[in-house]
Amino acid sequence: MQLGIIGMPQVGKTTLFELLTGTADKGSNQGKANTAIAKVPDERINYLSQIFKPKKTTYAQLELIDIPGLIPGAEKSATVFLDTVRRADALLHVVRLFDNDSVPYMYDNIDPIRDIETVAYELLLSDLDLIEKRIDRINHNKKRNQMLKELHLLERLKDALENEKLISSVNLDEEEEQIMSTYQFLTNKPLLICLNLNENDIKDGIYNKKEDINRYGRENQIPVIEVAASIEKEISELEPDEKDMFMEELGITETGLVKISRTMYNRLGLISFFTVGEDEVKAWTIEAGTSARKAASKIHSDIERGFIRAEAVDYQTFKDLGSMTAVKEKGLFRLEGKEYTVKDGEIIHFRFNV
Ligand SMILES: Nc1nc2c(ncn2[C@@H]2O[C@H](COP(=O)(O)OP(=O)(O)O)[C@@H](O)[C@H]2O)c(=O)[nH]1
Ligand SMILES: [Mg+2]
Structure with missing residues (x-):
């Protein structure tokens, strides 16, 4: 951009x-x-x-x-x-x-x-x-x-x-x-x-x-x-x-x-989603309305091609609970399909198959 x-x-x-x-x-x-x-x-x-x-x-x-x-x-x-x-x-x-x-x-x-x-x-x-x-x-x-x-x-x-x-x-x-x-x-x-x-x-x-x-x-x-x-x-x-x-x-x-x-x-209708982990915490920029599968393609075309599911939690929920373990225990790391519309501030983990 x-x-x-x-x-x-x-x-x-x-x-x-x-x-x-x-x-x-x-x-x-x-x-x-x-x-x-x-x-x-x-x-x-x-x-x-x-x-x-x-x-x-x-x-x-x-x-x-x-x-x-x-x-x-x-x-x-x-x-x-x-x-x-x-x-x-x-x-x-x-x-x-x-x-x-x-x-x-x-x-x-x-x-x-x-x-x-x-x-x-x-x-x-x-x-x-x-x-x-x-x-x-x-x-x-x-x-x-x-x-x-x-x-x-x-x-x-x-x-x-x-x-x-x-x-x-x-x-x-x-x-x-x-x-x-x-x-x-x-x-x-x-x-x-x-x-x-x-x-x-x-x-x-x-x-x-x-x-x-x-x-x-x-x-x-x-x-x-x-x-x-x-x-x-x-x-x-x-x-x-x-x-x-x-x-x-x-x-x-x-x-x-x-x-x-x-x-x-x-003005441009852009939003961010995040990927997190021990190696890297990273912000990705996409247009509002982008599907999970298309968002995955930002990271790697393999992830888009082998897309299985996106696991997603919104930022505020994560912050309230304080850890990924707590989010998962409460069952709040949602499973979403490829047509799911990614929201601003979501932390996403893509499951895929190569
Ligand atoms: N007083 C004041 N001077 C400024 C400001 N911004 C830039 N300048 C001064 O204006 C001159 C031109 O700035 P520059 O950034 O090169 O302008 P440009 O030609 O638009 O790229 C420089 O001497 C700057 O220090 C400002 O907000 N206030
Ligand atoms: Mg100048």
Whole structure:
């Protein structure tokens, strides 16, 4: 799963990228994209690891791409930007709210709505361009009459874009969803807005155009997250006890990484299940609604192929009882078949045959 960090230059993208991935300063990434892995924080994995004391503890992973800033109208910058955006599964738009004279900006003032719309507009133009070419090609195709459904869909999407609506906000029927899966529209990618605030604005929650931003988020179904990237990055480099003290003082109740990963899992409909044992405690990421057999295939295709049963217990039940022995004694390690829908937080053991 790749999350692309996008935004204007000098908004804190690289600062946030380094904070989330724990990578050191690699200097400027002018003109090229950097990638690194973030571990998805999960209290449940911390707890399970304490109980099983495994040789290895593995958190879910999120690959982050630090995409060079967008300079509107600059052809070359837009090409690198759009090509990298195309690779990402989801996008995190970092928006500058911090106001600091020592950090130059391309505009004279801080205006989050202007920035949100500028970036959205660039993605939108790219989609519009693709759609117009495709419509033109279909209209010149001898089999045009067999492609009417697609043509109508594209016309509808074009209409939306021309009214500055993102493709993600267009309602589609099943057949249309099917057609859409053959395209990779940029404004159809799940988008999160990440406001990079002044360090003192995190606590009181008061900042420029907050109402407007929230309305924009609601109307376009885009989640909005607040962080203070540079101060949080400074804090992350401190000793653990100092860390907690400063976080509390600043009113940061959750780290940026916790907020961003949770919001992204929700937005993308992702859940986690766990496998446990002496060797490894591990979190696996799947889409909500995934069957036990499909979940097994995440681990190994042999387990999927030789699937017999899944043994499952939900996290809370396990925690209440405190051990696998207690769970089994109470008969709460349920046996489930291959069509069983895996739930968030289940501890699963797959029985299989090779
Ligand atoms: N005051 C303040 N400065 C920040 C914040 N985030 C980033 N900066 C500074 O803004 C400058 C640009 O940050 P950078 O992360 O490189 O921005 P990018 O161009 O979007 O990747 C750097 O000097 C950062 O230290 C923040 O939350 N508050
Ligand atoms: Mg940068």
